[in-house]
Each structure stands twice: as structure tokens, then as C-alpha cells.
Amino acid sequence: MPLQRALRFGTIALAIITVASLAIWGGVRGLPGIWGVVVGAAIGGGFVLITAALVLVTSKSSPSTTMAVVLGGWLLKVVLLIIVLMIIKDMEFYDTMAMFITIVLAMITVLGTEVWGIITSRVTYIS
Template sequence: MFTSSAGPGTSDHQDAPLKAALRYGLIGLVVLTVLAVVVATLVAGVAGLWGALLGAAIGGGFILTTAAVVLLGAKLPPTTAGMVMLASWVGKLLVALIVIAVLQQFEFYDRVALFLTVVGALIIVLGAETYGVLRTKVPIVDLPDQASDSDSETP
């Protein structure tokens, strides 16, 4: 059976992939935001700037919140962690719908820039998080079965 190494700093090793996912996701979001702001501003002016900023906040916030909730819920019992994940997903969906409904009333942003940046944020941040998880190496120790050890000690 394979388990994580025991000893000091065990939780650091177990959390390393999730922390890397958050780190790479944030880096990807920052790079996307800068590029989207520059391109959208050149194409649509100030409205494009606002559309790109709003899109990065909505798309990036949606995905990065999931990674943060998984990191925080990693130490919870599985049932509780599942409930927290479900509640956070429903909450994020409601917040996103409310934000989009409120934004429909305003004209200060470019809708195309918003849409393209949200889609770009979803793709790039998810890709960056996946890269962070896959790139992280976590030490694994093969522990001998304790029942067989106690059997071998008895005469």
C-alpha cells in the first residue's frame, strides 16, 4: 500500500500539489489579465479595458476559488469536504449569475472583451493549475503491512 511519508512536514508534502495549482493558476491569471487588458484596450478603448478586467475577475475568481476550497477542505473528513465543495460550487454559481445580471444594466464595458476574457481565464487558469499539480513531486513511502510484521515476531 502506498501512503504519503510520515513525519514532520507531512501536510506540506500533501498540500504541495494544491499550493502549486494555486500558484500557477494565479500566475496564469495575471499574465492573461495583462494581455487581455492590452489587446482589449487597443481594440475597444476604455470599455475594452473594463471588459477585460471584469472578465479576468469573474473567470479567474471562479476557478481559483475552487482550488482554494479544495486546499482548505483537504484536511476535512471526506463527507464534510464534499459538502463544502458542493456548497462552494452552488455559491460561486449564484454569485456569478448575480454579477452577470447586475452587469447587464450597465454599458461601461465591452461585452466581447468580457466574454473572451472569461473564456480565456477558464481555459488558462485550469491549464495552469493542472500543470502545477502534474509538475509537483510528492514523496511516497511504501510502508510494510504492520500485521505481517507482528506475525513474524511471534515464535
């Protein structure tokens, strides 16, 4: 199924980006860099992967149910993101640049690999 393939590709891409970012930012900024990468990967990769997982879970339901669940999940993720960012904004345990770059890279890479997983999957068409 294309959605499962997309989710698998996205998860693998997130793991690769996370490990590479941990190596780079851990070497450059130490422990704050590592924490920035962990938070950034959770936010950036989690945001995209949860949406794909919600679509996969509701794929057997009606389109309106799928859209309601995806929209509700998106709104919940935005609220949680705002809360998390408000809580950690004045904390100094993480490097903000490491977090920002990891969020951007994770979102772009995970979304790109999910799209690649869907468009390159072989699906039987019956007309």
C-alpha cells in the same frame, strides 16, 4: 504541496492573461474593453481559483467535508455569477466581447496551469 503549487501557477497565469487582455482590449476598445477584461478576469479566474483555494483550505478535513464545502462554494459562485450578470446585462460601461473572451481564456488557462502544477509536482510515495 501540489495544491499550493497549482494555486500559485493558476494565479500567475491569471495575472498574465489579465495583463495581456488589458493591453489588447484596451487598445482595441478603450475603456469599455478594459472594464470587460477586469470583469471577465474576476469571473473566469476567480471561479476556478476559489475552488482550488477551498480544496486547499479543507484538505486536512474529511473527504465528505471537503466535498460539501466545494459543492457549497460552487453553488454560491453560480448564484453570485447569475446575480452579477443580471445586474450588468443592460449596462454599457464594459465591452461584452472583451469580457466573454477573457472569461473563456482565464478559465481555460487557469484550469490548465493548475492541472499542470499538480501533475508535475514531485510527491513522495510510501507503500
